[in-house]
Amino acid sequence: MAASDSSDISEYMPTLTPSFEGVTPIWEYLRSAGRPIVLYGTGNGADKILDVLSREGLSASGIFASDGFVRNRTFRGMPVESYAALKARFPDMIVLLAFGTGRKEVLDNIDRIAGECEVFAPDVPVYGKNLFDRDFYLSHEAELSRAGAMLEDSLSRNTFRALLSYKLSGDYRLLRPVARPSEEIFEILSPVEGTFVDLGAYTGDTVSFYTSLFPQFHRVLAVEPDPRNFRKLTENTKNIPDIHLLQALVSDHDGTGMVPKNRGRGVHEMRAEENGTEIPACSLSSLLSGETSSLIKFDVEGNELSAISGGADVISRDKPDLIVSCYHRSEDLFTLPLKILEIVPEYHVFLRHHPHLLCWDTEYIFTCRPK
Secondary structure (H helix, E strand, C coil): CCCCCCCCCCCHCCCCCCCCCCCCCCHHHHHHHHHCCCEEEECCHHHHHHHHHHHHCCCEEEEEEEECCCCCECCEEEEECCHHHHHCCCCCEEEEECCCCCCHHHHHHHHHHHHHEEECCCCCCCCCCCCCCCCHHHHHHHHHHHHHHCCCHHHHHHHHHHHHHHHCCCCHHHHHHCCCCCHHHHHHCCCCEEEEEEEECCCCCHHHHHHHCCCEEEEEEEECHHHHHHHHHHHHHCCCCCEEEEECCCEECCEEEEEEHHHHCCCCCCCCCCCEEEEEEEEEHHCCCCEEEEEECCCCCCHHHHHHHHCHHHHHHHEEEEEEECCCCHHHHHHHHHHHHHHCCCCCCEEEEECCCCCCEEEEEEECCCC
């Protein structure tokens, strides 16, 4: 299916009717179950889930941490207990996972718990306030269908359907059949000679990975806003030739951006009128300043749409291969591909999810030169 093909993909979509036959939305299921709800994990994810439970007229009966992390502490007024203690008190409890992980030993422990309890991993957005629930799906069904119709291969379409079903149901097991290792991206990408731009370079892991895969890069431009990550990025990439590092927020403008004072999981842009901290900001266009881009990776903590808008002229001119994270905001699944195809309609579009609990590490891949 060509990227510009706008044909219907209803056969690839979840079976969703107004009664949601085949997919039970997680929050509706929790209300109808009438059983104790407990959270596994503390932190930002647990905060978000507790907030949604409250809005949905639900509450948590307890919270637990992995063995070894159960200390004399509380979270949101609840004692942090062990799984065994809560299981003894609530034999029929439903467990909600409040964190993401790719570690095998943690995944094995989750599977062990899932053998004794119902376990769900509610999809709460990393950034933004749009919860991917029944109303969100139905109000954006047309855009989701358009985005799905752009996908190039069966794995992309199956991944798209699995993501939608997971986001609605909270059943994390739906993601496992479509998970693929990062190395398989090599089978899609074929960047020409030019500059590799890593937007959201973190500590240098993707710089090292992609420069080892593609020796044709003449130069690397890597941007990371977080001071601690930037120090590690500098240290970890010191042996990579022709690399330029910039500590800044990637946006649609140059100058300054506003980020929350309590940054939580990562540095992301917020509205200027909100109470935040100023940080240097740059656009992709000014960052390249006439250089030819070969591959651009966007993983900028919910700023993806702004970053794409700020580099539309570069994307249109160079038609580089693109790797675009699409899991930070609920709307990313459709706003990002629709925006990029508006800039370069001839892109071929792929969707890949890497092995990870929750739908983090999910990305669109765009190329004009499919193998």
